[in-house]
Amino acid sequence: MDSTRADAYLRRIGADRPAVADIAALRALHRRHLLAVPFENLSIHLGQDIVLTEAALFDKIVGAGRGGFCYELNGAFAALLRSLGYGVELxxxxxxxxxxxxxxxxxxxxxxxxxxxxxxxWLADVGFGRHSEYPLAYNHRDEQHDPGGAFRIAEAPDGDLDVLRDGSPAYRLDQRPRALGDFEATCWWQRTSPASHFRQSLVCSRLTGTGRVTLSGRKLVLTEGEDRREERELSDGEILTAYREHFGIALDRVPAVAPIA
Structure with missing residues (x-):
């Protein structure tokens, strides 16, 4: 990613170019990404292809003002971080x-x-929906407290690592570095398989300054902290407005989960 594209990406997430690629800047970029770029699987239900190349991800997230799921969000964020001077492994x-x-x-x-x-x-992850707001210390095995919960990275079989949130395992990491293209087959499976939860459901979610906003199908959920939660069912017209106002996504039709044969 060249400097011009990196600057456009930084504008997309409302962040300044860091003077130094240090942990303070990484923390700020991580949270700004979660605040600005939604976790969403709309492309699957709009019949849009998902292309795992740096150029395609930039065009979608920065050019079109969209979000994506893990392969897209973390794939694009990795390219931005490298351009700013960070060392990044997938x-x-x-x-x-x-x-x-x-x-x-x-x-x-x-x-x-x-x-x-x-x-x-550091373990950075802007593509897991509700997760840590800031990067986690990768080699730290004690509990790490974050606004998103209490996290712990624990040793697992075969040299893997388990990432736990509030005592519950979230995912198991293979520590070997990968290339973006290595994820293409499972990305295709996530898009097409009846067994994939991304194929079965529709979600668009973003961190806010006080909580989270999520549009799941027709249900809009607004949360503030741990205590306040508001949810309601939306009409077709309200759905398109909600995508635009809460996520900056302009659609010409309401996405819907197709029946699974």
């Missing part, structure tokens, strides 16, 4: 589902980041 993970069952290989993409002065590494 890591594959398997997400824990119901009953502690692990998803398929390459089920999730997360980032291992080092600063320009070699500080870290």
């Amino acid at each position: 890591l594959a993970a398997r997400v824990f589902g119901d009953g502690g069952r692990l998803g398929p290989p390459y089920d999730h993409l997360a980032l291992r980041v080092t600063t320009a002065d070699g500080d870290g590494p």
